[in-house]
Amino acid sequence: MKRISILGSTGSVGTQTLDVISHYPEHYSVEGLSGGYNIDLLTEQVLRFRPKKVSVATKALADQLTAQIPSEIKVFHGEEGLLEIAAGTDADYVVTALVGSQGLRPTLAAIEEGKQIGLANKETLVSAGHLVTELAARRGVKLLPIDSEHSAIFQCLNGESLENIHTITLTASGGSFRDRTREELKDVTVEDALKHPNWSMGAKITIDSATMVNKGLEVIEAHWLFNLSYHQIEVLIHPESIIHSFVEFADYSIIAQLGLPDMRVPIQYALTYPTRMKSPTQRLRLSEIGKLNFREMDYDRFPCLRMAYESGRTGGSMPTVFNAANEVAVERFLRGDIKFLQIEDVISNVLAKHSAVPFPDLQQILEIDHWARQAAVHA
Known part of the structure; x- marks a missing residue:
């Protein structure tokens, strides 16, 4: 059983990652999801895949989500929430599917914790390739590319x-x-x-x-x-x-x-x-x-x-x-x-x-x- 967290679960790559996971429920468990502002889709994902932790963009959205999901699921928000989903769960594999450079710090945090990375956030390597690759080598973490190319x-x-x-x-x-x-x-x-x-x-x-x-x-x-x-x-x-x-x-x-x-x-x-x-x-x-x-x-x-x-x-x-x-x-x-x-x-x-x-x-x-x-x- 591979334990997975997804940064950007409501985006194109995130939703397709969950689609892949849904075909092999015996092989994967979802530990954490971050979904930005798309609260309706994120709620559906949380109720279906039952992660232990979930994060949204703002405190107001976090309060809204908390009222709609089981109480045992912990809800976070903002950049702190992204870092929690990236590095604070029991996941051994993190899919980084955030758009833009906001994926940099969470990806580095996940690598620091020794989690393997499914990399769909190309801006992370563009903005800080020397830091990311050096840390991955030091922590023995694989950067597995998700971009089709x-x-x-x-x-x-x-x-x-x-x-x-x-x-x-x-x-x-x-x-x-x-x-x-x-x-x-x-x-x-x-x-x-x-x-x-x-x-x-x-x-x-x-x-x-x-x-x-x-x-x-x-x-x-x-x-x-x-x-x-x-x-x-x-x-x-x-x-x-x-x-x-x-x-x-x-x-x-x-x-x-x-x-x-x-x-x-x-x-x-x-x-x-x-x-x-x-x-x-x-x-x-x-x-x-x-x-x-x-x-x-x-x-x-x-x-x-x-x-x-x-x-x-x-x-x-x-x-x-x-x-x-x-x-x-x-x-x-x-x-x-x-x-x-x-x-x-x-x-x-x-x-x-x-x-x-x-x-x-x-x-x-x-x-x-x-x-x-x-x-x-x-x-």
Whole structure:
């Protein structure tokens, strides 16, 4: 029986994680859930999976939840609540599915307690990759990737030596606007941007997919997960999202991982690793797909991806600033404060104002993150 806590249980990855767990109740118990503001869905999850501890965003929501669930379930709130779900339960495995840099401190807390990590919060490694990987190594904790691209690379590397890697390639669907020119993007709406052609995801990550920020975050995450230099990490547009990523080795052999675009596959693999179990998803039938298409990445068309590479190569605190500025820019776009193409302007302007700190500690990262967010509000 694997005991699991989920940070972000009401989001896209969190709900799909619980769906996977529901198919194997004899293998998993749920120790803790954090659900932010979605009190109705969280209440349903608590009543079904009966965690020992649960957390919400605010004290008012905590009081509301307490009145609706069994009294033996302890209710927490705020950042303290996230830390409790991450590190204060009997879980031996924590799925970090929070959106944005709010996942950093809870993930570090879980690692410090020696809990294995199912990592769906890429911003954690983007903002503080050196701290997270160093602590995980010291505590003997595995960082098991849940992102479909990193899960694909992880699976392709089973039994292989990292020294034999020539390059890895992260595939990108191209997002909601992959077939539009930059001229055609000037007046796109939030509703347009949220129509992802392949994946069912939350609003923030769907916008990030359209700007290609999401792929940039994945590039930086891959650098830390697989200890690769940035020139070894490539990106290729693959509209069908069937090949989730692939590895090219020193002899130019390529191993790829394929499957239908369903997040339950990488989620389940992270939960069951190193074994595999029957999946609740559909089988991939290549004869029905017919053909697969690929396009070279155009960094002029997607400047946010170029900025991500530049931030990663600069290192230190620069990826922290890239991530924080983007989070605020996306919030501003979703509110209607700025247009879609202005997201990249906000990121670029904030990056230009920052001088990278080479090896920031956690307090410096949090301070720089705060500064970048303030700068992005007015950029």
